[in-house]
Amino acid sequence: MVDLSQYLPILLFLGVALLLSTSFVFTPMLVSRLTGTNKPNPDKLAEYECGFPAFEDPRSQFDVRFYLVAILFIVFDLEAAFLYPWAVSVFSLGWTAWIAMMIFIAELALGLVYAWKKGALEWE
Incomplete structure (x- = not known):
């Protein structure tokens, strides 16, 4: 017989x-x-928050720049999330970790420059 009092x-x-x-x-x-x-x-x-009325015709067109800015924010927020643990342990990891992080930051900077040149950060 199973004792059910254990589940109490x-x-x-x-x-x-x-x-x-x-x-x-x-x-x-x-x-x-x-x-x-x-x-x-x-x-x-x-x-x-979203910039357009929530209860409209779902087939209507809306501006996607809000979502583009949100995606850029997430990208740079993740950069900060990767940068903090790296900064804590950079002296014990050596030059390889430093070079890898500089390449990572350069890639993100190039992405920001590209988005800026395309006008993704301008709001009309």
């Missing part, structure tokens, strides 16, 4: 996690309704 801590953990997650979602909504801060208006409901 797991069930308690799942119950507490479910209770906390639902309270973290629904409590702010309830408090905003009770305090009167839930007053939607056109300014609050306007798009603020």
Whole structure:
């Protein structure tokens, strides 16, 4: 016979996690309704990140420059993510690591110059 009491801590953990997650979602909504801060208006409901209305005809054309700038940001953010561990350990890695990183930074700089020359960073 299997002793199911061994599963009680797991069930308690799942119950507490479910209770906390639902309270973290629904409590702010309830408090905003009770305090009167839930007053939607056109300014609050306007798009603020993507640059075009979210609920339009899905076949309409939109400007892709926003996505291009976002991709460039991700590329240079990843460069910073690679640069930090390299900078911490560069003295123990030697000249080979230094040269490899300089080549990596030069490639990214060339990519930035190319995007700049093509006008990818200009916003009209």
